[in-house]
Amino acid sequence: MADGRNYWQRRRLSRRSMLRGAAVGSAGVAGAVLIGCGDDDDPTATPTNGNGGDDPTATATAGNGGTDPTATPDGGGGDMMAVAGGVRSAISANVYDSVDAHQSVASPSVGVLSRAQSKILRFANPNTGELVGDLAETWEVPSASEVVLNLRPGVKWHDVGPGAENPAASPGRDLTVEDIVYNIERQQSGTYADGTETSFGRSSYWQKIANMEVSDNAIRMELTAPDVTFVQGLANEFNQIAQPELLEAVESTFSEISADKVLGTGPYIITEWIPGERISGVRNPAYYDSARPYLDAFVWGQAFEDPTAYRIGWEQKQVDTFTDPDPTTTQSIQAANADESYLSFSGVANTVAAYTNPNVEPWNDPRLVKAIDLSINRRQLIQQLHNGLGKVSGPVTWLQEAWALPEESFENRPGYRTDGAGREDDIAEANKLWQAAGGPDLGTIDWVVAETWASRSSWTITPELIAGGFNDAFQTDQFRGKTGPYGEIIPSWSAGNFEPFFAWIPNIEIPDARADMITYYKSDSPSNIWGINEPDRIDAPLTAALAELDDEAAFELVAGVQEFILENGQFGRHIAYNYIAPTLAWNYLHLTGPAPGEGWNFLSGSLGALDEWIDPNDPSFDGRESPTPTPV
Amino acid sequence: MAQYAIRRVVLNFFVLWLVATLVFLAIRVLPGNYATQQFAGLNLGGVTPEAIAQAERTLGLDKSIPEQYVEFMTDTITLDLGESFRTKQSVWSELGDALPYSLELGMLVVLVGFSVAIPVGVISAVKQDRLPDYALRGLAITALAAPVFWTASIAVIFVLKWDLFKIDVANQPHLWEDPKGAIQWYLIPMFAGGFASTASTMRLLRSELLEVLRQDYVRTARAKGLAERTVIIRHAMRNAFLPVLTVMGLTFATLISSQIVLESMFNIPGVGRMLFQSIFIRDYPLFQGLVIITTFVIVFTNLAVDLLYGFMDPRVRLS
Numbered sequence: 043m044a045d046g047r048n049y050w051q052r053r054r055l056s057r058r059s060m061l062r063g064a065a066v067g068s069a070g071v072a073g074a075v076l077i078g079c080g081d082d083d084d085p086t087a088t089p090t091n092g093n094g095g096d097d098p099t100a101t102a103t104a105g106n107g108g109t110d111p112t113a114t115p116d117g118g119g120g121d122m123m124a125v126a127g128g129v130r131s132a133i134s135a136n137v138y139d140s141v142d143a144h145q146s147v148a149s150p151s152v153g154v155l156s157r158a159q160s161k162i163l164r165f166a167n168p169n170t171g172e173l174v175g176d177l178a179e180t181w182e183v184p185s186a187s188e189v190v191l192n193l194r195p196g197v198k199w200h201d202v203g204p205g206a207e208n209p210a211a212s213p214g215r216d217l218t219v220e221d222i223v224y225n226i227e228r229q230q231s232g233t234y235a236d237g238t239e240t241s242f243g244r245s246s247y248w249q250k251i252a253n254m255e256v257s258d259n260a261i262r263m264e265l266t267a268p269d270v271t272f273v274q275g276l277a278n279e280f281n282q283i284a285q286p287e288l289l290e291a292v293e294s295t296f297s298e299i300s301a302d303k304v305l306g307t308g309p310y311i312i313t314e315w316i317p318g319e320r321i322s323g324v325r326n327p328a329y330y331d332s333a334r335p336y337l338d339a340f341v342w343g344q345a346f347e348d349p350t351a352y353r354i355g356w357e358q359k360q361v362d363t364f365t366d367p368d369p370t371t372t373q374s375i376q377a378a379n380a381d382e383s384y385l386s387f388s389g390v391a392n393t394v395a396a397y398t399n400p401n402v403e404p405w406n407d408p409r410l411v412k413a414i415d416l417s418i419n420r421r422q423l424i425q426q427l428h429n430g431l432g433k434v435s436g437p438v439t440w441l442q443e444a445w446a447l448p449e450e451s452f453e454n455r456p457g458y459r460t461d462g463a464g465r466e467d468d469i470a471e472a473n474k475l476w477q478a479a480g481g482p483d484l485g486t487i488d489w490v491v492a493e494t495w496a497s498r499s500s501w502t503i504t505p506e507l508i509a510g511g512f513n514d515a516f517q518t519d520q521f522r523g524k525t526g527p528y529g530e531i532i533p534s535w536s537a538g539n540f541e542p543f544f545a546w547i548p549n550i551e552i553p554d555a556r557a558d559m560i561t562y563y564k565s566d567s568p569s570n571i572w573g574i575n576e577p578d579r580i581d582a583p584l585t586a587a588l589a590e591l592d593d594e595a596a597f598e599l600v601a602g603v604q605e606f607i608l609e610n611g612q613f614g615r616h617i618a619y620n621y622i623a624p625t626l627a628w629n630y631l632h633l634t635g636p637a638p639g640e641g642w643n644f645l646s647g648s649l650g651a652l653d654e655w656i657d658p659n660d661p662s663f664d665g666r667e668s669p670t671p672t673p674v
Numbered sequence: 675m676a677q678y679a680i681r682r683v684v685l686n687f688f689v690l691w692l693v694a695t696l697v698f699l700a701i702r703v704l705p706g707n708y709a710t711q712q713f714a715g716l717n718l719g720g721v722t723p724e725a726i727a728q729a730e731r732t733l734g735l736d737k738s739i740p741e742q743y744v745e746f747m748t749d750t751i752t753l754d755l756g757e758s759f760r761t762k763q764s765v766w767s768e769l770g771d772a773l774p775y776s777l778e779l780g781m782l783v784v785l786v787g788f789s790v791a792i793p794v795g796v797i798s799a800v801k802q803d804r805l806p807d808y809a810l811r812g813l814a815i816t817a818l819a820a821p822v823f824w825t826a827s828i829a830v831i832f833v834l835k836w837d838l839f840k841i842d843v844a845n846q847p848h849l850w851e852d853p854k855g856a857i858q859w860y861l862i863p864m865f866a867g868g869f870a871s872t873a874s875t876m877r878l879l880r881s882e883l884l885e886v887l888r889q890d891y892v893r894t895a896r897a898k899g900l901a902e903r904t905v906i907i908r909h910a911m912r913n914a915f916l917p918v919l920t921v922m923g924l925t926f927a928t929l930i931s932s933q934i935v936l937e938s939m940f941n942i943p944g945v946g947r948m949l950f951q952s953i954f955i956r957d958y959p960l961f962q963g964l965v966i967i968t969t970f971v972i973v974f975t976n977l978a979v980d981l982l983y984g985f986m987d988p989r990v991r992l993s
Contacts, residue, residue, distance in 0.1 A: 137760060138760075139729075147729065148712050241728045243725070299762065316761075317760060317761045318761055318943075344846075344941065344943065346941050347941070347951070348939045350827060350830060350939040351939055353830075354834065354841050354940075355843045358840055360845075361844060526705065527706045527711075528710070529704075529705055529707060529710040529956060530705035530710075533706075533726060
């Protein structure tokens with residue numbers, strides 16, 4: 043079993059080893075565009091979970107991109123041959139918004155759909171961004187504004203199951219390049235087939251394509267501007283490929299969830315999808331990778347509202363994994379079953395941050411912004427709220443490990459320091475700025491903590507911790523913590539009139555951090571709600587980085603921007619940390635990850651679907667009752 | 675009596691209208707709605723006012739509050755309670771799925787509660803101020819003080835530690851599908867819930883019985899030479915039981931929708947948990963529908979209990 047205690051202290055994957063892969067890909071070698079190539083001799087890659095629970099199987103697997111059935115890193119420890127068969131029992135999140143991944147705004151739906159639908163590419167290692175082919179067997183990046191996709195031959199749409207039985211579907215036919223082009227053009231247009239306008243979440247991503255040329259089984263994409271991150275977007279979980287005929291038939295009723303509206307080319311056929319009750323799928327015997335998936339089927343039951351039910355379910359082997367927002371609960375249950383279970387540690391892609399609004403007074407005063415940034419005691423929050431399971435993050439979170447500033451550099455960075463004297467210096471500096479900005483005259487300052495965060499038992503104290511931290515730092519009692527629903531925070535966020543708040547926000551789109559940096563910090567980005575306008579120090583280097591084929595050079599540009607952002611108190615976007623969630627599994631279940639006991643950070647739904655396996659010969663398997671999947 | 679019943683029925687419908695209006699407004703007073711709640715798990719880079727507006731349009735939340743109210747009341751009068759935002763199933767269908775679970779649990783809780791409360795209440799009254807009375811009252815106070823989640827949690831720990839029986843939280847069997855599995859699943863919640871409800875009923879029965887036992891007609895019955903058992907069961911209990919009957923009726927009605935804690939702890943997909951979840955995710959139609967139906971059940975159970983009074987007590991019938 044992995045020693046989880048030291049998990050977050052391990053050495054990270056060296057940038058050199060990751061960038062080496064990217065350089066090869068950038069040179070245009072088909073099938074080798076590896077932005078973050080996992081190095082065999084460096085098993086230290088950092089991990090994490092899905093986007094706050096998009097995939098009930100949580101932690102996922104490495105494997106060699108799903109092509110070599112004999113190489114299966116397993117969470118249970120040791121190199122073992124994967125055993126085919128078995129039914130995975132998990133729980134599912136309750137809220138599903140769409141059967142159409144393109145129209146979905148919530149990751150749980152996409153987590154289900156990714157079992158049935160493939161993407162153009164997928165991540166072999168989401169932590170680093172290493173890609174492998176999915177529907178495109180190979181791809182080339184001849185320049186920063188060109189991508190060529192070569193379709194995998196012999197891929198067929200599901201020919202059985204509820205989706206195949208839908209009269210609108212064409213089951214069992216071959217996938218064509220036209221299918222892929224249809225999926226892309228549909229999202230570019232922002233309309234249904236009948237011309238009705240709608241909203242596709244990744245429309246702006248696909249609009250980066252200026253022109254597409256189709257020949258035989260290849261697609262050549264020309265981008266509107268150089269963007270070397272574009273290729274990673276092809277592996278984004280939302281960018282799934284669905285059958286056009288069925289899409290047209292169900293697109294206007296996308297929010298009415300039903301298994302007969304899903305038809306893909308992926309590893310599983312969805313046989314039942316009843317929100318709030320049950321989701322079931324069986325192995326697709328015609329999947330293009332005949333060795334995958336290992337499991338015969340999966341059954342996701344109703345999510346447990348209460349940890350007690352979840353614990354009963356896990357201890358009696360009705361479900362295979364357990365995780366609780368309070369890591370101490372998970373760890374204590376593991377300790378009680380130490381011989382038969384293990385913990386898999388995954389970083390969580392929900393970035394925890396405090397936000398101030400520079401569009402309104404008094405937060406438009408840079409001194410105040412800097413004072414707040416310096417006074418947040420990030421490391422203490424990790425200790426208090428997560429039992430020490432977490433790592434501080436800067437503008438690029440540590441989850442995007444190829445692009446984040448080195449962890450060691452945070453040890454002596456203002457606002458992040460680890461030593462007591464340094465922390466005292468930060469507080470003294472914060473106080474000076476607070477006084478100079480007229481902080482004492484600001485009256486009561488309410489700091490909102492998202493209620494979905496604060497309602498969790500171990501985090502109920504968060505409003506007091508946040509407000510208390512500021513009060514202590516500024517030697518005042520002006521700060522007052524209160525809770526507020528995301529339902530209120532999000533509209534005010536998008537409208538740009540939000541109150542200061544503390545929350546987790548899944549702000550990572552792909553492992554290549556350049557795309558997210560552009561989204562949040564470039565002056566003309568619609569998501570730059572802080573109104574950051576630094577043409578020379580941010581816009582220019584980020585634009586250059588986006589076109590830079592040399593990843594070492596690109597990293598230096600991005601690192602420079604990060605340093606500048608940190609110097610300026612993060613412009614009100616006070617990124618604090620990303621925490622680590624332990625998942626508890628019986629030894630018979632082999633989760634996947636970059637190393638034993640480690641899970642992926644995000645975008646791992648495809649990997650879990652392919653590479654998890656169950657060992658019926660493991661002693662812990664005794665007493666497990668296999669759930670019954672819904673047959674085709 | 676018939677006039678009384680008609681008057682009460684009319685009054686009940688007024689109460690239903692009032693409750694419907696209040697729940698319609700109350701859920702909308704809460705910040706946010708179902709559409710915006712969906713964005714909580716999303717990369718905020720992708721959240722735009724347009725995306726929120728489209729989600730609201732899909733759910734009919736773009737209409738004004740008065741428009742929504744008129745639509746809601748019109749539909750409610752025709753017994754159309756709408757569709758759940760989350761599942762797109764009709765509220766009736768959702769209730770149809772959840773109600774059997776709540777009825778099963780409710781009946782078992784009431785069964786356990788009254789099976790314990792009635793004999794204990796009688797013994798406590800008959801043995802007033804003696805050791806059994808003190809012991810049973812102490813037990814009642816303990817039951818009253820112990821929260822159900824605590825009692826249930828302790829029981830769960832023992833069951834898991836010694837692997838006593840399977841608590842089927844994953845498959846959620848009904849009593850008629852898998853009686854053994856269902857009883858095992860309900861065992862802890864029914865005893866935890868029943869134990870908690872025992873206390874108030876037992877104390878009520880005891881005090882009523884003590885009062886009745888002091889009545890002249892009881893003395894007369896004893897003077898006639900009737901056996902003590904007959905005096906208590908045939909004469910005293912019938913009168914002492916009237917307020918207990920009221921409590922029983924209301925307890926059962928409220929149990930249907932109030933077992934939020936136990937339903938959550940044991941993954942029982944009943945009405946209470948559904949109600950709680952509908953508030954949390956702002957599923958307006960589901961919340962409104964469940965509250966209206968629950969109110970209907972409670973007010974008409976109350977009416978039925980009042981009418982039963984008349985049946986059991988001729989004085990009420992004649993008045």
